[in-house]
Amino acid sequence: MQAKVTSMHRVKWERYARCLYCWAPQAICNKWEETSTQGAFKTRGMHVPCQYDGVLQQAVAALLAFQQPTCTPWLEQQMKDAAIVHGSDEVRLYKWLGLKIKMCQRDANQMCRLLYAWEEGHVHSHVAAD
Structure with a gap:
């Protein structure tokens, strides 16, 4: 499991797709506040902690580590749909x-x-049960 958590750092993030610290959307992270421009956020500062620190990373790592046979068909389709x-x-x-x-x-x-x-x-496996 720890290896899968560590491997999550290889994700190639698009700009503004996450909080830089906890990886949750900026809109729900305490560390960020919306600016006067709709959809734009700025950090509240280093002293403000993320309330979701490690949650998304560890939850998805667990899915990929322990539910891979179930997740793989769904993920393959999503990646195909995204070209x-x-x-x-x-x-x-x-x-x-x-x-x-x-x-x-x-x-x-x-x-x-x-x-x-x-x-x-x-998310479910498309493998038919025998």
Whole structure:
């Protein structure tokens, strides 16, 4: 599990797809505050901690480590839909996880989407039971 958590640092993040410290969307992290420009955020400073420090990273690492047979078909389809088809499975996954997306009209990332999709029951294996 620790190796999977460490490997999460290979994710290729798009700009503004996350808090730089906890990886959660800036819109929900205490460390960030919205500016007068809608959708733009600035840090509240180094003294303000992230309330989600390590949560997203460890939760997704656990899914990838312990639920890989269930997650893989769903992830393969998501990467295909995003036209991420070149490179090894790992390279493609880390590129996809770091993509910026909109969730509930807020900037977020695919890593966050994976966790929400899992929670909502949308991630499931397409392998037929015998």
